[in-house]
Amino acid sequence: MSMFCFQCEQTAQPNGCTVQGVCGKTAPVANLQDELTAALIGLARAMQATEVTLENVQLLKRGLFMCVTNVNFSEDRVQEFIDVINNAHNKLDANIPNFDWEELWKGHEDIVSLRSTLLLGMRGMAAYAWHAAVLGYNDPEVDAWFVKGLVEMAKDHSAEEWLGLLMEFGGINLACMALLDKANTTTYGTPVPTTVPLTVEPGPxxxxxxxxxxxxxxxxxxxxxxxxxxxxxxxxxxxxxxxxxxxxxxxxxxxxxxxxxxxxxxxxxxxxxxxxxxxxxxxxxx
Ligand code: SF4
CATH class of the missing domain: 3.40.50.2030 (Rossmann fold)
Structure with missing residues (x-):
């Protein structure tokens, strides 16, 4: 089975991992993560057409986060989550189609690069957003962009339009980082200079x-x-x-x-x- 992933700097060659991920990700997991991405686009489309709830936004964050490098290596867990996403989608509007996951990496190389920059950036933002969310912090502007970004990712855009989207996304990502900083420092206090021992003491x-x-x-x-x-x-x-x-x-x-x-x-x-x-x-x- 073949795969395609050029998400990170560990990649086997400049063109990406195509047989097995250097990170340990198998081809079936890589393909399921693409399928999950397409399902997330489908859910975002259904949310945009009906209603945007915090519950479903959290599903978008979890699904994107699940595809970050060195996060999940389990075929079963990714498949289970695809089913969760498709169920949520169908509850909103089963007539709105999912994206075809094989289209994610197709097109002119510049367009694929721009689309990928948005996708991989949104996966990273989802990690920040989910860490903030588990502490009870969510930002409506950031949450709305998870829907917008996924929907726009599946549309045709000129290079100039993609660049405009990416610049807008950059501003939202900054807001998300500020949200996580607020969540962490409000919950755990502001970090102070600390000496950290590197020795292991006796005992369990x-x-x-x-x-x-x-x-x-x-x-x-x-x-x-x-x-x-x-x-x-x-x-x-x-x-x-x-x-x-x-x-x-x-x-x-x-x-x-x-x-x-x-x-x-x-x-x-x-x-x-x-x-x-x-x-x-x-x-x-x-
Ligand atoms: S995330 Fe894994 S499969 Fe993807 S490029 Fe990095 S090492 Fe390769």
């Missing part, structure tokens, strides 16, 4: 990797007074600087190095590992 421990501060916070609350130490890994390192996270004394330090070293750094370690949201590698079979 859990290593947390990925990006999700909310998951880390829940784990810290659940391990308060339990004698289990917590260590961050990879992108979780900055969490030590947030006052509401660092106040938990069992948050001891940082383990290992960057996210892409998870597979080799977690082998034979006598601890438990919590993988959260993004920047994750598929666990090795053994």
């Amino acid at each position: 421990f859990i290593v947390v990797t990925g990006h999700d501060l909310h998951d880390l916070k829940m784990l810290l609350e659940q391990t308060d007074g339990k004698g289990v130490n917590i260590y961050t890994h990879g992108e979780m390192l900055p969490c030590h600087a947030y006052p509401e996270l660092k106040k938990h004394p069992q948050l001891k330090g940082n383990f290992g190095t960057a996210w892409q070293n998870q597979q080799k750094e977690f082998v034979d370690v006598p601890g438990a590992f919590l993988f959260t949201t993004n920047c994750i590698m598929p666990p090795k079979e053994n």
Whole structure:
């Protein structure tokens, strides 16, 4: 089975991954993610034609986020979510068609590049927006653009029109980053300079990797007074600087190095590992 993905800098060759993703994504998963993208366009079209609810906007965010690099490697989970999206779409208006996912990468190379820039940018914005949403923060202007961006992505535009859309999207993305900053600093406090130990203390421990501060916070609350130490890994390192996270004394330090070293750094370690949201590698079979 073939695939096409040129989403990230890990790509096997300048033209993209076409047999298997360097990230670990298989061809079936890559194709299902394209199908999911087309289903999201269908749901956005139905929302635009009927009503835009926060519940369905959250589905758009989750679906786009699911297709970010190093987020999801499961055929079953992507297929399940396609079904969820199609159900939501059909409840609004089953007569409005989905986009044909094979069209995503077709057309003049400049147009494909412009369309892809919007799609990949919106996937990234969905990650910010979803992290904010789990903390209860949503911005109506950002939410409206998830619908608009997906609908426009499936239309024909001149290069000038695509550039106009991308400039508009850039402004919305900035607003979304401000939303996530507000969500994190309101919930966990403003980060302060912090020294982070790199040593592991005796006793049971859990290593947390990925990006999700909310998951880390829940784990810290659940391990308060339990004698289990917590260590961050990879992108979780900055969490030590947030006052509401660092106040938990069992948050001891940082383990290992960057996210892409998870597979080799977690082998034979006598601890438990919590993988959260993004920047994750598929666990090795053994
Ligand atoms: S996301 Fe994975 S499949 Fe896509 S370009 Fe990057 S390494 Fe290749």
